[in-house]
Amino acid sequence: MHWRAITQLFGILLLLYSLGFIPSLGIALLYADGQWGIFAESLLITAVAGLVLWYPNIKQRSELSVRDGFLVVTLFWVLLGFAGALPFILGLHLGVTDAIFESVSGFTTTGATVMVGLDQVAPSILYHRQQIQWLGGMGIIVLAVAILPLLGVGGMQLYRAEASGVAKYEKLTPRIAETARVLWVIYFSLTLTCAMAYWVAGMDLFDAVGHAFTTVATGGFSTHDASIGKYDSPLIEMIAIVFMLAGGANFAIHFIAWRRLSLQPYGADPEVRVYGMLFVLATLFVAASLYWTGAYTGAPESLRYAAFQVASILTSTGFGTANFAEWPLHIPLILVILSFTGGCVGSTAGGIKVLRIMLLAKLGVRQLFQLAHPQSVSLVKVGRGPVSDDVIFSVWGFYVLYIVTTLLLTVAMMAAGLDLESAFGAVVATINLLGPGLGDVALNFATVSPVIKWLGIFAMLVGRLEVFTLLILFLPAYWRH
Amino acid sequence: MKIIILGAGQVGSTVANNLASEANDITVVDRAPELLMALQERNDIRTVVGHASHPDVLREAGIEDADMVLAVTNSDEINMIACQVAHALFHTPIRLARVRSLDYLANPQLFRPEAVPIDFIISPEQLVTTFIEHLIESPGVLQILDFAGGMAQLVAVQAQHGGALVGKELRTLGKWKPAAETRVVAIYRRDRAIFPEGETVIEAGDEVFFLAARQHIRPLVTAFRQSDKRNRRVIIAGGGNIGKRLAETIESDYYVKIIEIDGVRCHALAESLHRAIVLHGDAADEDLLKQEDIEETDIFCAITNDDEANILSAMLAKRLGARKVVAIINRTSYAELAEGAAVDIAISPAQITIGVLLTYIRRGDVVAVHSLRRGAAEAIELIAHGDRATSQVVGVSIEDLPLPRGTTVGAIVRGDKLVFPSHETVIESDDHVILFLVDKRKVADVERLFQVSITFL
Numbered sequence: 001m002h003w004r005a006i007t008q009l010f011g012i013l014l015l016l017y018s019l020g021f022i023p024s025l026g027i028a029l030l031y032a033d034g035q036w037g038i039f040a041e042s043l044l045i046t047a048v049a050g051l052v053l054w055y056p057n058i059k060q061r062s063e064l065s066v067r068d069g070f071l072v073v074t075l076f077w078v079l080l081g082f083a084g085a086l087p088f089i090l091g092l093h094l095g096v097t098d099a100i101f102e103s104v105s106g107f108t109t110t111g112a113t114v115m116v117g118l119d120q121v122a123p124s125i126l127y128h129r130q131q132i133q134w135l136g137g138m139g140i141i142v143l144a145v146a147i148l149p150l151l152g153v154g155g156m157q158l159y160r161a162e163a164s165g166v167a168k169y170e171k172l173t174p175r176i177a178e179t180a181r182v183l184w185v186i187y188f189s190l191t192l193t194c195a196m197a198y199w200v201a202g203m204d205l206f207d208a209v210g211h212a213f214t215t216v217a218t219g220g221f222s223t224h225d226a227s228i229g230k231y232d233s234p235l236i237e238m239i240a241i242v243f244m245l246a247g248g249a250n251f252a253i254h255f256i257a258w259r260r261l262s263l264q265p266y267g268a269d270p271e272v273r274v275y276g277m278l279f280v281l282a283t284l285f286v287a288a289s290l291y292w293t294g295a296y297t298g299a300p301e302s303l304r305y306a307a308f309q310v311a312s313i314l315t316s317t318g319f320g321t322a323n324f325a326e327w328p329l330h331i332p333l334i335l336v337i338l339s340f341t342g343g344c345v346g347s348t349a350g351g352i353k354v355l356r357i358m359l360l361a362k363l364g365v366r367q368l369f370q371l372a373h374p375q376s377v378s379l380v381k382v383g384r385g386p387v388s389d390d391v392i393f394s395v396w397g398f399y400v401l402y403i404v405t406t407l408l409l410t411v412a413m414m415a416a417g418l419d420l421e422s423a424f425g426a427v428v429a430t431i432n433l434l435g436p437g438l439g440d441v442a443l444n445f446a447t448v449s450p451v452i453k454w455l456g457i458f459a460m461l462v463g464r465l466e467v468f469t470l471l472i473l474f475l476p477a478y479w480r481h
Numbered sequence: 482m483k484i485i486i487l488g489a490g491q492v493g494s495t496v497a498n499n500l501a502s503e504a505n506d507i508t509v510v511d512r513a514p515e516l517l518m519a520l521q522e523r524n525d526i527r528t529v530v531g532h533a534s535h536p537d538v539l540r541e542a543g544i545e546d547a548d549m550v551l552a553v554t555n556s557d558e559i560n561m562i563a564c565q566v567a568h569a570l571f572h573t574p575i576r577l578a579r580v581r582s583l584d585y586l587a588n589p590q591l592f593r594p595e596a597v598p599i600d601f602i603i604s605p606e607q608l609v610t611t612f613i614e615h616l617i618e619s620p621g622v623l624q625i626l627d628f629a630g631g632m633a634q635l636v637a638v639q640a641q642h643g644g645a646l647v648g649k650e651l652r653t654l655g656k657w658k659p660a661a662e663t664r665v666v667a668i669y670r671r672d673r674a675i676f677p678e679g680e681t682v683i684e685a686g687d688e689v690f691f692l693a694a695r696q697h698i699r700p701l702v703t704a705f706r707q708s709d710k711r712n713r714r715v716i717i718a719g720g721g722n723i724g725k726r727l728a729e730t731i732e733s734d735y736y737v738k739i740i741e742i743d744g745v746r747c748h749a750l751a752e753s754l755h756r757a758i759v760l761h762g763d764a765a766d767e768d769l770l771k772q773e774d775i776e777e778t779d780i781f782c783a784i785t786n787d788d789e790a791n792i793l794s795a796m797l798a799k800r801l802g803a804r805k806v807v808a809i810i811n812r813t814s815y816a817e818l819a820e821g822a823a824v825d826i827a828i829s830p831a832q833i834t835i836g837v838l839l840t841y842i843r844r845g846d847v848v849a850v851h852s853l854r855r856g857a858a859e860a861i862e863l864i865a866h867g868d869r870a871t872s873q874v875v876g877v878s879i880e881d882l883p884l885p886r887g888t889t890v891g892a893i894v895r896g897d898k899l900v901f902p903s904h905e906t907v908i909e910s911d912d913h914v915i916l917f918l919v920d921k922r923k924v925a926d927v928e929r930l931f932q933v934s935i936t937f938l
Binding site: 375376377384 | 750758759762769772773
């Protein structure tokens with residue numbers, strides 16, 4: 001481990017993040033809600049901490065190794081959780097557990113909350129909450145790589161450790177910093193478009209920007225307790241569906257589509273196709289279920305609520321227009337299972353990811369095929385291209401670790417006092433970065449015990465860092481040299 | 482004509498054999514002296530040992546006054562460079578080369594004089610693949626060959642009891658399906674050619690060659706055979722270049738299984754094939770064939786690069802119940818042994834390729850040449866030029882044409898019309914005349930006939 005280099009890097013990253021308090025400070029002054037002092041304090045604390053870490057190691061020039069990357073990324077997400085929690089502690093006087101839960105839930109784009117009565121909270125703190133999610137959506141380290149070329153080669157290790165999944169080896173441009181920058185440009189443009197659309201559709205500017213932040217990040221924080229449901233506007237819901245789905249699509253495809261100025265790449269990408277198909281089929285299925293059970297009157301209503309909830313859950317956003325946990329019969333479970341699928345790789349969404357599910361399904365079919373034709377040689381393919389065994393093994397490993405972690409956390413949550421439904425719901429809500437769960441945690445995590453919140457924090461980090469990056473730190477061989 | 486052949490592989494040596502007997506000066510260049518020795522023993526040719534694209538080697542082979550260079554080494558790149566060297570350094574007028582890689586072939590603008598100066602690209606794998614594809618498309622047919630850019634096709638079928646016209650006189654063909662115009666150009670009975678006339682009675686077992694427009698081929702085949710079931714299930718034994726290409730072209734229309742013995746190759750096949758089933762095993766493994774429902778198979782294609790393996794696996798497949806078996810057989814003697822008895826159709830890649838080459842090598846306005854019956858017979862498409870004064874054919878009616886014996890005018894393509902000539906039909910300038918020659922040795926006479934006298938310019 002290059003401890004001094006790591007410390008220096010933490011310093012830089014914290015210094016960088018301290019700048020993130022400036023917009024909130026501005027909002028506090030603009031709305032004169034009296035909270036500016038909190039953000040000034042938070043800024044100072046973070047900046048000083050950053051300087052303390054950075055300055056003594058300023059002369060460090062050693063390169064980060066791949067192994068360091070995992071540690072830096074994981075620890076930095078934890079550290080960010082603390083930094084982002086400062087305004088909640090200082091301003092809302094939340095307990096440390098609650099504040100960190102809220103902050104981590106923000107950065108990981110989960111959207112599970114411990115706060116109720118959002119409508120009474122000062123605008124600057126609400127803004128801070130939305131912004132946390134927006135920063136976390138694309139990944140703060142990706143941002144750092146984009147604007148700090150001094151991360152150099154080490155940046156690649158960090159980028160790989162943080163950027164999600166199977167797509168992590170595909171670089172859109174030859175230089176990693178350029179790739180990161182391109183990703184942020186796309187992300188920023190999507191957010192801007194989304195905010196304008198919301199604004200035009202009738203939200204006020206503050207809400208439009210705030211919701212755009214968490215829609216494209218597929219986070220799910222809202223500035224109102226009633227979430228998107230408060231507006232009761234089909235148009236706003238439609239906009240939200242479009243941008244949630246956009247946030248849950250592979251950003252590499254956005255990049256290609258943007259460069260060619262055509263929608264064709266979306267249709268050509270096998271993962272995006274399956275993702276779109278999943279959305280349509282699940283919507284129809286849920287709508288039909290809602291219609292036949294009489295939960296809503298009429299087919300258009302059923303379709304409207306189904307489409308929004310499916311998009312929200314498939315992309316692991318967690319916005320609500322209705323409390324799906326109270327929907328009849330099998331529907332809540334269907335939606336919860338859907339959240340395991342998540343969005344595409346290389347998106348802001350959580351879950352196992354469509355591509356991995358596709359690979360696993362194809363692997364299963366191949367196994368059956370092999371039984372029918374024992375001497376056949378068949379490969380798992382995505383689109384026209386074969387997938388190498390390495391990737392398949394990694395997907396298998398990912399899947400096993402993901403499911404085992406889910407089961408163990410469910411057991412732990414039950415041991416901490418939740419009933420089966422709530423425990424499973426809580427794990428699904430956190431590890432899939434979804435937000436709302438089932439049972440006691442259907443709407444928020446306000447009433448559950450601190451142990452459960454800490455388990456939730458762990459689950460959110462596992463989900464956001466796609467299992468491997470975090471769990472590798474528990475491998476003894478990682479620490480032995 | 483002075484011809485330099487680069488590469489003494491299968492194509493190279495077959496071409497050398499064929500061309501040497503047609504009064505050409507042939508020099509063959511290859512890096513393997515033993516291949517050249519064998520070739521030189523059998524033919525009246527010169528050989529040079531060396532790297533095919535090196536200017537020194539080419540100079541030694543006499544490229545400075547060669548009329549044509551034919552680059553058929555097993556490397557696309559060497560072939561292309563050799564043509565470039567021939568063009569740039571020696572100004573060789575005609576350059577032919579074999580290019581296999583589909584990646585190069587997909588970019589035809591590459592093959593221009595200022596880039597890679599190849600006048601004509603031969604891709605034997607492509608030709609053989611198309612040939613087999615034709616066979617699979619048209620059940621009951623032994624051979625299908627294109628003329629006039631595919632407007633007319635020459636089809637060989639084996640007559641069979643149950644065919645509408647078997648046992649009847651040939652003249653009834655015209656009345657049987659008046660819409661489907663056709664001309665029977667040759668009949669082989671017990672391996673001997675019969676000159677087809679109105680009174681000729683078709684017998685079961687006859688090999689009938691007829692010319693017709695592409696869309697009429699299927700109904701016409703039923704004149705000679707019971708209607709054959711459409712092919713649906715295909716097993717390809719051998720996943721080499723041809724097997725792979727064949728599987729790629731037909732996998733979307735047929736149920737294709739491809740058997741390959743080499744594991745690594747299987748992997749590569751599985752990568753590029755999306756619907757076909759790739760099987761790792763021996764094509765002559767009875768258990769494997771049974772397990773993969775050989776008895777349900779419509780057509781079994783043995784196309785490895787090993788004649789013996791092809792014949793054996795085809796025989797086995799036939800015995801296990803495959804409806805039709807075809808095999809690539811390079812050796813003429815084997816092909817004669819196997820065809821008809823052990824395998825239904827023996828395919829000779831060299832014969833298929835040579836036709837295309839001959840088209841280019843022969844002088845005059847030869848558009849297409851197809852070698853038939855293992856090179857004994859030939860079908861040829863020629864353009865008639867000039868007028869009554871300068872040409873021996875233009876303005877002459879078919880019955881007055883001084884054609885050598887055993888030669889039939891099958892059809893004439895006039896503009897975009899396919900004409901089946903009667904005795905009185907007069908040949909016009911720019912007609913494409915399709916002729917069938919029972920005896921290949923008469924080709925030179927026919928070509929001379931179509932040449933325009935010197936005064937025509």
